[in-house]
Amino acid sequence: MFILYYLYSNIKLRKFRTAHGYTQIELAAVLGISLRTYQRIEYGQQKPNVYVVVRLQRLFQKDISEIMEEYTE
Template structure:
C-alpha cells in the first residue's frame, strides 16, 4: 500500500509502473502530452482535478483518497495580480476623473465642489480595493 503523504507525482509514477506503462503510453492513453506526464511525475506541476481523475481512471486507482487536490477558485487572485489590479485601477480611475474635470468649463465652481468630488472619487476607489483585497 502506498504512503498517504507521498506527493501525487510519485503516486502517478508508481501506478504507471505497476501497470507496466511507459510515460509515452500513459500520455497516449490519457490524451495529455508526454511532457505533462513527465512534469507531473517529477513533481514540477500539480495536476488539475480533471487530469488527476483521468490518470486515476487509466491507472485504475483513486488518487483523491490518498491526497486530496484542492479545487481551484476563480475568485482567488495572487498577491502580485492584486497589486497590479490595484495600481492599474487607480491610474485608470485617476485619468477618468481628471478627464471629467478638465472637459467641463464650469466644474468645479468652488473648492468645496472639488473636495467633494475628490472625496467621492477616493471613497469609490477604496471600496473597490477593499473588495479586491478582502
C-alpha cells in the same frame, strides 16, 4: 484553523504507472496530454488538473485519497 486538502503525489503516480506496465509516453497518450506535460507532473514540477486526476482514478481504479496525499494545516 483546520484545513484538509489533498496534495498530488508524484511518487505514487510513478508507482501506479510502472505497476500497470505503462511507459511515460503511453500514459500521456491515454490521459490525452503531451509527454512533456506528463513528465512535469510525474517529476512534481506541475500539478495535474482535475481532468487528469479523474482519468488517473478511472484508469488505475483508485480512490482520490490513494492518488493524492492528505495534507492538514
